[in-house]
Each structure stands twice: as structure tokens, then as C-alpha cells.
Amino acid sequence: LDAESQRLFFxxxxxxxxxxxxxxxxxxxxxxxxxxxxxxDNFHVTVFFLGDTDTAKRxxxxxxxxxxxxxxxxxxxxxxxxxxxxxxxxxGATRTPEELLALVGDLNxxxxxxxxxxxxxxxxxxxxxxxxxxxxxxxxxxxDAVSWRVERFCLVESVTESAGVRYRVLRCWALG
Ligand code: 2AM
Numbered sequence: 695l696d697a698e699s700q701r702l703f704f705x706x707x708x709x710x711x712x713x714x715x716x717x718x719x720x721x722x723x724x725x726x727x728x729x730x731x732x733x734x735d736n737f738h739v740t741v742f743f744l745g746d747t748d749t750a751k752r753x754x755x756x757x758x759x760x761x762x763x764x765x766x767x768x769x770x771x772x773x774x775x776x777x778x779x780x781x782x783x784x785x786g787a788t789r790t791p792e793e794l795l796a797l798v799g800d801l802n803x804x805x806x807x808x809x810x811x812x813x814x815x816x817x818x819x820x821x822x823x824x825x826x827x828x829x830x831x832x833x834x835x836x837x838d839a840v841s842w843r844v845e846r847f848c849l850v851e852s853v854t855e856s857a858g859v860r861y862r863v864l865r866c867w868a869l870g
Pocket of ligand 1: 703739740743780782822852
């Protein structure tokens with residue numbers, strides 16, 4: 695890992711209103727002593743995980759992001775779920791907007807050419823709200839929908855500090 699390397703990902707970054715609403719509804723699903731809640735300041739939806747990225751690959755990724763031409767969309771977050779293997783509790787969308795799938799598709803194609811590896815699994819838009827949850831709900835739970843108007847996507851750095859991980863938005867690109 696060279697000194698220039700950063701841990702990066704592309705994400706949808708919520709405004710304060712969306713963040714507060716997600717915090718409010720996720721709080722009802724967090725049982726004391728079960729897992730580590732994600733601080734609301736870190737709430738996001740990952741679009742593409744880049745991982746450890748050197749300066750040249752970051753430049754390539756930013757260049758790709760600049761060529762994306764997709765429409766803004768509304769992401770309706772309306773369910774809470776749990777994944778056993780990564781041990782995360784999340785808030786997600788029953789329906790993934792076509793525009794979001796198109797954005798992910800464009801990034802998959804462009805970033806592959808930069809040397810990044812796209813996720814092989816189907817894309818699942820979600821906000822992780824707690825980690826290290828050993829036991830979670832087996833069934834999806836419907837929740838009051840949080841309607842999020844998404845008008846940009848951002849390049850974010852994952853910074854490890856003594857207090858834990860913090861995500862820092864580096865740069866965003868507008869959706870039309
Ligand atoms: P998660 O929230 O479901 O854990 C920063 O780590 C973000 O990138 C997180 O939102 C995480 O998803 C996502 N991510 C996707 N693939 C990852 C990977 N292989 N390692 C770490 N994080 C990954």
C-alpha cells in the first residue's frame with residue numbers, strides 16, 4: 695500500500711433531513727447490546743466500491759464519473775432488513791429506480807477500464823445502519839417510506855481514526 699493510496703467508493707450522500715429520518719426509523723430496530731450502530735453522519739448508499747486506490751486510478755475514476763450522463767431519481771427507502779453473513783442491519787428500497795441501475799451500469803463499465811472490479815452480485819441499494827449484528831430479523835420489515843430525491847453522486851473516502859471510521863465526501867457529480 696503506497697502512501698498515496700486512499701480507500702474510496704462512490705455513494706449517494708443524504709441531506710440532513712433524509713439522514714434524520716433514517717436515523718429515527720432505524721433506532722426502532724436496534725436492540726441494546728446487539729451490534730454497533732453506524733453514526734448517522736456516515737449514512738450513505740454505496741454505488742460502487744473502489745477500495746484502495748492510488749493517485750492514477752483515482753484520476754481515472756474521476757474521469758469516468760465526469761462522463762456519466764444520467765437522470766436524477768427518487769429513491770424510496772421502505773424496508774429494513776438484515777444480512778447474516780456481513781452481519782449488517784440495513785434500510786433499503788423494495789424497488790430500485792431504473793436511473794440508479796443505469797448509473798451503476800455506467801460506472802461498472804467505465805471503472806472496469808480503470809482496473810477496478812465491479813461487484814458480481816446484483817446491485818442492492820441499501821444504507822447500513824448497524825454493523826456486527828450477530829442476530830437480526832429473519833424477515834424484511836416494511837417501514838414508513840423515506841422518499842429521497844437523488845440529484846448527485848459522490849466520491850467518498852473512508853478514513854480510519856482512533857474513534858472509528860469516518861467517511862469524507864471528496865467530490866460530487868450532478869445527475870440531470
Ligand atoms: P456495506 O455498508 O454494505 O458494508 C464503505 O466501506 C462502503 O462500501 C460500505 O457502504 C460498504 O457496504 C461498501 N462496500 C461494498 N463492497 C465492499 C467491500 N468489499 N469492502 C468494504 N466495503 C464495501
